[in-house]
Amino acid sequence: MPRNILTAVAWPYANGPRHIGHVAGFGVPSDVFSRYQRLAGNKVLMVSGTDEHGTPITVQADNEGVSPRVLADRYNRVIAEDLQRLGLAYDLFTRTTTRNHYSVTQDLFRQLHANGYVVEKPTLSAISPSTGRTLPDRYIEGTCPICGYDGARGDQCDNCGNQLDPEQLLNPRSRINGETPKFVESQHFFLDLPAFADALGSWLQSRTDWRPNVLKFSMNLVEDLKPRAISRDLDWGVPIPLPGWEDRGDKRLYVWFDAVIGYLSASIEWARRSGDADAWRQWWTEPDAESYYFMGKDNVTFHSVIWPSILLGYDGEGAHGGSPGDLGRLSLPTEVVSSEFLTMEGRKFSSSRSVVIYVRDFLDRYSADALRYYLSAAGPESNDTDFTWSEFVRRNNDELVAAWGNLVNRTLSFTAKNIGTIPSAGDGLTDADRALLATTSAAFETIGADLDRSRVKAAIAETMRVVSEANKYLSDHAPWKLRESDPDRMRVILHTALQAVSDCNTLLAPFLPHTAQQVHALLGRDGVLAPSPELREVDDLDGGPSYPVLTGDYSTAARWGSEPIPVGAEVAPPTPLFAKLDPSVVDEELARMEQGE
Numbered sequence: 001m002p003r004n005i006l007t008a009v010a011w012p013y014a015n016g017p018r019h020i021g022h023v024a025g026f027g028v029p030s031d032v033f034s035r036y037q038r039l040a041g042n043k044v045l046m047v048s049g050t051d052e053h054g055t056p057i058t059v060q061a062d063n064e065g066v067s068p069r070v071l072a073d074r075y076n077r078v079i080a081e082d083l084q085r086l087g088l089a090y091d092l093f094t095r096t097t098t099r100n101h102y103s104v105t106q107d108l109f110r111q112l113h114a115n116g117y118v119v120e121k122p123t124l125s126a127i128s129p130s131t132g133r134t135l136p137d138r139y140i141e142g143t144c145p146i147c148g149y150d151g152a153r154g155d156q157c158d159n160c161g162n163q164l165d166p167e168q169l170l171n172p173r174s175r176i177n178g179e180t181p182k183f184v185e186s187q188h189f190f191l192d193l194p195a196f197a198d199a200l201g202s203w204l205q206s207r208t209d210w211r212p213n214v215l216k217f218s219m220n221l222v223e224d225l226k227p228r229a230i231s232r233d234l235d236w237g238v239p240i241p242l243p244g245w246e247d248r249g250d251k252r253l254y255v256w257f258d259a260v261i262g263y264l265s266a267s268i269e270w271a272r273r274s275g276d277a278d279a280w281r282q283w284w285t286e287p288d289a290e291s292y293y294f295m296g297k298d299n300v301t302f303h304s305v306i307w308p309s310i311l312l313g314y315d316g317e318g319a320h321g322g323s324p325g326d327l328g329r330l331s332l333p334t335e336v337v338s339s340e341f342l343t344m345e346g347r348k349f350s351s352s353r354s355v356v357i358y359v360r361d362f363l364d365r366y367s368a369d370a371l372r373y374y375l376s377a378a379g380p381e382s383n384d385t386d387f388t389w390s391e392f393v394r395r396n397n398d399e400l401v402a403a404w405g406n407l408v409n410r411t412l413s414f415t416a417k418n419i420g421t422i423p424s425a426g427d428g429l430t431d432a433d434r435a436l437l438a439t440t441s442a443a444f445e446t447i448g449a450d451l452d453r454s455r456v457k458a459a460i461a462e463t464m465r466v467v468s469e470a471n472k473y474l475s476d477h478a479p480w481k482l483r484e485s486d487p488d489r490m491r492v493i494l495h496t497a498l499q500a501v502s503d504c505n506t507l508l509a510p511f512l513p514h515t516a517q518q519v520h521a522l523l524g525r526d527g528v529l530a531p532s533p534e535l536r537e538v539d540d541l542d543g544g545p546s547y548p549v550l551t552g553d554y555s556t557a558a559r560w561g562s563e564p565i566p567v568g569a570e571v572a573p574p575t576p577l578f579a580k581l582d583p584s585v586v587d588e589e590l591a592r593m594e595q596g597e
Helices: 020-039 055-064 068-086 099-114 193-205 212-222 255-274 297-315 359-365 368-378 389-418 431-452 456-477 487-508 513-522 584-595
Strands: 004-009 043-050 092-095 118-127 140-143 150-153 170-174 182-191 290-296 335-339 342-344 385-387 534-538 547-551
Touching (some): 020 043, 020 290, 020 342, 020 359, 020 431, 020 456, 043 255, 055 068, 068 534, 099 297, 290 297, 368 456, 368 513, 389 456, 431 487, 456 487
Parallel strands (some): 043 092
């Protein structure tokens, strides 16, 4: 029976274009997972959008001399265009400045408040002396008062993992301009996180199949929960929906609070656009629905502790009790799938230091599938990983070009030249032929099991091992030597090799959707194996400004398994799937980094 699977992808921040380190964490792993699940016959809803509120947006807007809305509009479009080119198959990629998102966020806030999980109290707000604006917790750095680490942020210390408040830091300083923030007392709302300690602890203890580092980190957080501010002294964000607060121009809900609610609001927006306003419930209120949240490790706290707390509070399942709101009981995450960090040439990504390559610039020079392959095979799945240009060139040339591309090219080229159609095997299969076909057919179960658990590296490694087996078979049986002496055997070998190519292509479709669709057509198959996302201009459902969204029809007749190739279908000579990169690319790209291009 098909499973209902929500793929909830971290929201890229709309204060600039995204670089390849970003999509290594939230983008490619989530898309590989979703494409596999769709091929496996499951009902997938993949949602995200641009995160557009908070002080970082206003700071960047000031730097560029525009309003926050103009800045958000610009980078929302840039990011959506880049993710489309990368082939990320969102059912809906939207934004947090829609009226739908405001409404859903406010609904959750009201129910949390009604259930007693939102409390009002005075707090110290960090203010920039030079601008008078609130500094977000993450924009303040200093020395951790617990472990002494110099570089702790105002919300947590990455060295010891403890949650912090900005005023606790020793020698606090603004990350924007280095000035010492001024702390002033202000009235705000807090999420009563300690009220969820027991419920969170029990739930996390039941998550036995999470990545160990994510689970351990999350369990440690639960041991020392403190109330966390969910409002700030801002003029850019979701208004606080309570009498006496909703019309204030100086108070807004904090960006981290509304951003995680985006998964729900995007699902609801998708349903409303689909013509069935309740369709989102299949992934949020059904007991057997599954939800997988993809992000980098710096976002684990928000997805394994804070977002579940919001959901528990909305459902009335914390220490204060309560009842679910009008949306019904909302499901907690099935798994938080966190990647580690990607560095570049041994250094941390940094736009200001030119240690960066933006997705757009990368795709202007190299193929999307080459980047997807590299991030799948060598990305930061379970360890911090370093991107190097030499390794990118090596993997492109040795694995994509010389292994997979070569298998496709020589098999189809020889068939096109000598037969012109896909030949039948008849009754001529030998044990060696059957052994290869058994290998490619069995790979679907092994690789599918890895992809179902988001073990992308293991899955792509096994897939390329199967590609290697197919290449070895073709070399060992050398059909080109049999054109004159045994043409019937040549046809059987080519049939076997073409079936292996077809199987490998389906196995690779979640990783390499662009070239998978090319090979699908070259093999004479109809329809779509790897659907592409579309960028569409839409009107705000509730009267706000129009904006672009990523969406698409991802239904396909193809399935996760070996399907017989269409005997008799015409085979045309293929063009190379991948371009071989000259070694000089390495020096050219390193020079670009040094020049700050």
